[in-house]
Amino acid sequence: MKTLDWNQLNGQARADALRRPALENSGREAQVADIIARVRGGGDATLLELTRAFDKAERSSLQLTEAEIKAAGQRVDQELKDAIELAIDNISAFHSAQLPAPISLDTRPGVRCELRYQAIEKVGLYVPGGSAPLVSTVMMLAIPARLAGCERVVLCSPPPINDAIIYTAHRCGVDAIYTLGGAQAVAAMAYGSETVTKVDKIFGPGNTWVTEAKRQVAADVDGAAIDMPAGPSEVLVIADGTADADFIAADLLSQAEHGPDSQVILVTPSRPLAERVEQALARQLAQLSRKDIATQALAESVTFICDDLAQAAAISNAYAPEHLIVQTAEPRLLLPSLRNAGSIFLGAWTPESVGDYASGTNHTLPTYGYARTYSSLGLADYQRRFTVQELSPEGLLAIGPAVELLAATETLDAHKNAVSLRLAKLEKQQ
Amino acid sequence: MKTLDWNQLNGQARADALRRPALENSGREAQVADIIARVRGGGDATLLELTRAFDKAERSSLQLTEAEIKAAGQRVDQELKDAIELAIDNISAFHSAQLPAPISLDTRPGVRCELRYQAIEKVGLYVPGGSAPLVSTVMMLAIPARLAGCERVVLCSPPPINDAIIYTAHRCGVDAIYTLGGAQAVAAMAYGSETVTKVDKIFGPGNTWVTEAKRQVAADVDGAAIDMPAGPSEVLVIADGTADADFIAADLLSQAEHGPDSQVILVTPSRPLAERVEQALARQLAQLSRKDIATQALAESVTFICDDLAQAAAISNAYAPEHLIVQTAEPRLLLPSLRNAGSIFLGAWTPESVGDYASGTNHTLPTYGYARTYSSLGLADYQRRFTVQELSPEGLLAIGPAVELLAATETLDAHKNAVSLRLAKLEKQQ
Structure with a gap:
């Protein structure tokens, strides 16, 4: 993994560092x-x-x-x-x-x-x-x-x-x-x-x-x-100096083994932790069956050294990761400042793989920055919402005149007339 | 409006009758x-x-x-x-x-x-x-x-x-x-x-x-x-013999005045009602400022004569209208059999224009058949859902072995390893 010092990057360099590689169009x-x-x-x-x-x-x-x-x-x-x-x-x-x-x-x-x-x-x-x-x-x-x-x-x-x-x-x-x-x-x-x-x-x-x-x-x-637009899988890990480097390395690798185009990012204010993770990666990588794939993905991956966890959250929000792992002393404290992630994994005992398989959350998540606007897959994606309205004569009398005026303002006579006809009929009935 | 007898149409003719005109691509x-x-x-x-x-x-x-x-x-x-x-x-x-x-x-x-x-x-x-x-x-x-x-x-x-x-x-x-x-x-x-x-x-x-x-x-x-794909505005009215023809004509026209490509459909088991609506349309049309637009839209519109309200609901479900108006003796009874509509307007006192302006529902609705899968616009469209998970050591001990086996089945070693490392650490701690 490359290591970059976030505060030594200017605006353009930061944007470039967080930019995902262009999706292969493949001419298909x-x-x-x-x-x-x-x-x-x-x-x-x-x-x-x-x-x-x-x-x-x-x-x-x-x-x-x-x-x-x-x-x-x-x-x-x-x-x-x-x-x-x-x-x-x-x-x-x-x-x-x-x-x-x-x-x-x-x-x-x-x-x-x-x-x-x-x-x-x-x-x-x-x-x-x-x-x-x-x-x-x-x-x-x-x-x-x-x-x-x-x-x-x-x-x-x-x-x-x-x-x-x-x-x-x-x-x-x-x-x-x-x-x-x-x-x-x-x-x-x-x-x-x-x-x-x-x-x-x-x-x-x-x-x-x-x-x-x-x-x-x-x-x-x-x-x-x-369901949603597709892109390569990705993880961003926010960690502080208290985190277990072996756990983080394992989490980074479980993303990297997906494919050579998998995106893997570590954000930490602790340079010693970043170094320990680098060593742990080397140790663990050697034993993986998908070592070649993971090595390719890691070559494109980056560790950002930042000032503090607030800045780490801001970097994550700007990147909008599919998976966001938080391994800090008090991960839940950071939650209110985190946004634009597909799924968030809090604490040392919550590896991404539990969400991939069996915690209960869905593993189908927005990638490639789509987490700014798209949701993690849920029941809502298999349903649709629709509205129903029903007015009584009393209800139409209450809002009808406002509807008539608004329709007239928009020069939609027939819209107005659909109300006027009914109000006239109600008047006759009274 | 053309009048078609639904039961005299074969499957292909029915599909053709419900097909929306091709969207103009316009080469833009x-x-x-x-x-x-x-x-x-x-x-x-x-x-x-x-x-x-x-x-x-x-x-x-x-x-x-x-x-x-x-x-x-x-x-x-x-x-x-x-x-x-x-x-x-x-x-x-x-x-x-x-x-x-x-x-x-x-x-x-x-x-x-x-x-x-x-x-x-x-x-x-x-x-x-x-x-x-x-x-x-x-x-x-x-x-x-x-x-x-x-x-x-x-x-x-x-x-x-x-x-x-x-x-x-x-x-x-x-x-x-x-x-x-x-x-x-x-x-x-x-x-x-x-x-x-x-x-x-x-x-x-x-x-x-x-x-x-x-x-x-x-x-x-x-x-x-x-927000959603776009298409011309459209209304489908289901009515029985008890409905007020003037109201229905006004509702059909308030759709027709939107543009010459507006879609307007009446579905009724009552031929006499269909005839009364036709007469009311002629009367009301003459007085509209957007008469020309509405006339063009009506020329492409159709009344389907069907057997009963159950069949009317089936026709509406197949068409999937943006707006669905139900003017029958007991409109709420039909509601459970209605689907694939953007917004439903129940009863004589609920013209579409109340929903367009002031009842409280949103008038931004899926058109062009998209109501089969898309929702009416709501708060959910301005928000996104995301998941969070947090496991305690106890939680990881409970589901970790299942995650290990599932990851191994999918030959994702690093996914398995992210759990195994943690389980080993927990074992040591005990």
Whole structure:
């Protein structure tokens, strides 16, 4: 990790030091558009063909059968099932607590205004493939969908789908599992096929193909909404001299191992701590299976030496990290001054990985500075809010004249007339 | 209005009848990109130059002075001020009720999970110009911003800005008013200039220039987030034979007068009612100042004759209207079967215009079918949710082993190690 002294940087140098690297555009726009067009035109046959070409998988159907799901479940170790169960319990408890209460309020006598919630009807979840089965992704996406009350929850993952993913999806109440990956999976869920349900909103991480396909279907009103913009994973650690350097190094590495483009930042007023962390990193790095990936990520990472914890908070707020770890003597004291983070981890006994898997919070978080405006994924993302109003004659008499005047001011005669007609009728009735 | 018998349409014909016309792309992408680039490069000088060119307005500064704001307020009639005050009261009451309570929950003993809220720091509001001063737009955008706790709220509107807009903006607590319109206003708020505050999120309606500029800045991570996708305004009325045809005609016209592309739909099981509405439309239309606009919109509008109210609800759910008016003998009975609407207006005494101005609900609503996944604008759009977690040693001992196993399953060694190190330390301490 580079070490920079925050107070020796000028404004531009500070901005540059906090700037994330440009997202690779990868020139996939045209290729992805082509895949989407082919899927829309060709349905299941095209999806099977693309799966053969891209995933080298020969399947005669896109959806896992009940027998396949059952068999996969039987092959998963009981110990792993127990761990999944613990995580499901905690994630369910925290997300259940997010169920909103409708609001009903009379702003005036006879003017009833309500805020109500409904689940988004059909949602699609994407779980990347690869050598490691991302069971946590399944839980984080599927549990809130079911708790929110979505009527249909489907999941795509590229073949061969790992048994643990199939088991977890089934356990979390996913209605259908499709052996589909990449842009074709996103296209299938956005537009539907003979087998695949057309969904209203698509959730989940993915590679550049998936990300670009999500972007394209979200820009099309006939496509599907998406959860949030994507970017590489990142962590910022605020620590003081009391922090355990081994813990911090482990937390930094658990971010760095995600990929060579992972962002890792340490902010501390303690230069000795920064040095101890550097040594601990070297020790721990040597033993990691993903040592090469983590080494690449660390090469781009930085430690900022700052004046005090207030300045550390300001640096974090300016960066807006996905994950923010606070390892200080009194981490909760710093909380009121922290903003623009996806999820905050307080204290020595709260490594980021507990939130990734099992504390109960969602691990789907805004990256790349989007934490300034986007939220961490929650039940709200699977629901929508709408308003209802109902006026009695008394209510209309109370606010009608103001509405007439405001409508007239905006030169919207018909808006005014819709009130005037009714007020005239009420007058006649009296 | 065309009249179609829903039950005589096949699936394709039904889909076609409910399809909105394609949004005009207008080929403005390159022009808008050019304006944005010029604003980013040229700051205030370019903004003044563009304002001179597009708005034919000579100004030496972009921000209204306190003296200008005060003078504008003095020129607004007291009667209008009173109407604005009534609307502000109701809108404030309904939006205050939306302030969320943070959640704090121990998913296990020693595993504290929290959901917290923070206001988006800086927001920009856009209020279109034109002959009619859209004071309601100012209230609907600015009141929730202030209630949510946004630290800075700025507003752009093209010059000359009407006194009533200036007065309302000031009354609603807007911090700065800029005489800027079109794509240059959006660019200025997204990227900032010497005078204009760079904001995190931009709210408000606009013409195709504004809409395209919002789309472009939202796609750029260095730009700004936006409220929701834009589309023409629309209403769907569900009515039975008991409804007042004059009221319905007035409500349909108050949508039709918005613009020639406004969408107006009546769904009723009563053919006689449909005929009475047609006659009432002809009578009322003749007296409207915006007769030509409304006539064009009505030419594209449709009445669906259906079997019963259950089918009417299904048609509405498939269309997903921005505004949904229910004028039936017992409108509240239908509410549980209604979904995918931006805002619902129940009963004879609840014209859409009360929600547009003063009932208390927000008139900024998802159009163009986006009501399937997007919400009506509310306090939540000016805030973001984030999570906090804090584990005690006891908490980590309880869930740590499950996290280790799940991380190992996903082959993320460093994630596992961040827990293992801590568990080892706890063991030593015991």
